[in-house]
Amino acid sequence: xxxxxxxxxxxxxxxxxxxxxxxxxxxxxxxxxxxxxxxxxxxxxxxxxxxxxxxxxxxxxxxxxxxxxxxxxxxxxxxxxxxxxxxxxxxxxxxxxxxxxxxxxxxxxxxxxxxxxxxxxxxxxxxxxxxxxxxxxxxxxxxxxxxxxxxxxxxxxxxxxxxxxx
Numbered sequence: 001x002x003x004x005x006x007x008x009x010x011x012x013x014x015x016x017x018x019x020x021x022x023x024x025x026x027x028x029x030x031x032x033x034x035x036x037x038x039x040x041x042x043x044x045x046x047x048x049x050x051x052x053x054x055x056x057x058x059x060x061x062x063x064x065x066x067x068x069x070x071x072x073x074x075x076x077x078x079x080x081x082x083x084x085x086x087x088x089x090x091x092x093x094x095x096x097x098x099x100x101x102x103x104x105x106x107x108x109x110x111x112x113x114x115x116x117x118x119x120x121x122x123x124x125x126x127x128x129x130x131x132x133x134x135x136x137x138x139x140x141x142x143x144x145x146x147x148x149x150x151x152x153x154x155x156x157x158x159x160x161x162x163x164x165x166x
């Protein structure tokens with residue numbers, strides 16, 4: 001079976017792929033959303049940096065435990081057998097960002113303010129549309145392409161090593 005060089009081939013590569021995407025995403029999406037919410041300032045950025053390690057752990061857990069399984073079940077319902085790589089990637093990004101942005105629109109403010117409140121639910125639709133838009137474009141244009149490029153380079157290096165041995 002053909003393996004796509006832009007995607008992970010095993011669980012070790014899957015971890016690297018997820019780490020690249022999650023680190024880029026958390027370090028770009030969170031500061032942008034916080035800036036849009038509270039204003040772009042040095043103080044707000046520094047406050048965001050204190051929260052990022054916790055958000056990164058939450059994002060990785062949500063990807064592995066919630067978004068991954070949900071998207072894995074939903075994708076086959078929308079995917080056609082003739083759909084190409086780009087269509088599948090776009091659908092995967094759309095579904096993952098949808099699930100994660102819904103959850104993180106609720107969880108993020110609670111982590112950021114260090115208190116459980118109804119505020120994220122009261123402002124959900126206003127916040128979610130903005131959060132989804134920021135996350136979708138960061139994933140589509142920055143995080144995912146960088147991770148796929150890293151996989152392609154990793155697989156090319158592996159292929160050169162196999163050729164060198166033979």
